[in-house]
Amino acid sequence: MAGSGKTTFMQRINAHLHSNRDIPYVINLDPAVRSVPFDTNIDIRDSVDYKEVMKQYNLGPNGGILTSLNLFATKIDQVLNLLEKRTAHPPPEEAARGKKQIGKILVDTPGQIEVFVWSASGDILLGSLASTFPTVIAYIIDTPRTASTSTFMSNMLYACSILYKTKLPMILVFNKTDVKDAAFAKEWMTDFEAFQAALRGEENTGAFGGYEGGDGAGAGQGSGYMSSLLNSMSLVLEEFYRHLSVVGVSSMTGDGVDEFFEAVEVKKGEFERDYRPELERRKQEREKAREGKKEEQLGQLLRDLNMSGQDKARRAKKEPETVSEAEEDDEEGEEESGGLLDPDEDEDQDDSKASGLKKRYQQALDDSSTDPGQDDFSFASYVQRARMG
């Protein structure tokens, strides 16, 4: 969420990895950020000028970010090539020169996370990464601003929607623990009774609704509707909580960063065990559906060819009723055969035409087999091939 400390968190984990000599590969995907307080290997701002995009396409800030991401998504093949090279073992001569294999890739997203998560380019970028590397989402939460039951619940629903949209393992990072400890949040996520008690407490003190930066005291009016909604929400979300790792971190002091990397390892294992097979299954399903569609279209084409063949046969069988019709038929017959072919030869030609057409049609379908479906991670290469960038 905006202002929750994503950039500071990135800076902290980047510094942590550097100090452990586990140099990461860093990508900035926020085209609107003024300055990034850490070194990046790939920066969207090097290839897309966000302000120029806004001016040229007459867009507002979010439209500008979205269009910049779309433009950048056309280069995802190049990005993946670079990443694959850097994550592979370096050749001996480069290893001798001290070049190391990259173990981790850090990606900073735009602050307006919804622009990223719910856009086609976000889909392409995340999907391409996830189909190549184990990918884990870290959702950064501003702990002091999440201290009331309603802001906490809004944050959880937001995280939940991102989890369901990206279908990737997720870690909830409760940031700014130097200001407020995240123990209350962990308790609310594991103990339904504790959340109920906090809800009742807010209702009794008239603190319902909370406000940014406070623990809810004295900010809002209680409402029976809201309280029962939050109650049922917390029950519904129990299942969602079970899929998450939760860590408390202070990006300022570095507290909890080790715990975060332990959670990353756990989620990486989960990715390999549960998510990768699911990705493969979805990919195979798409392939199968595509094959089925191809067969269906081919069948339709052949049926159409047969139909037109039968029409012609019917027309040929129709007896002329007048002299002029007979003359017309003779002329037509000559035109169709070019004045040279007999009817048998004509039939043979139709057959060979049909099989030739079938072959060409099959070829065309094979060539265009990359279908830019919603979850299709090969869409990026489709865009590349279509030379949209």
Ligand SMILES: Nc1nc2c(ncn2[C@@H]2O[C@H](COP(=O)(O)OP(=O)(O)OP(=O)(O)O)[C@@H](O)[C@H]2O)c(=O)[nH]1
């Ligand atoms: N006390 C404290 N402040 C923090 C911490 N992390 C970030 N901040 C502060 O929170 C503010 C926002 O931090 P950023 O890192 O810019 O947040 P962001 O999520 O990248 O912001 P946008 O990209 O603009 O949405 C800054 O003033 C940071 O100094 C933390 O762990 N503790």
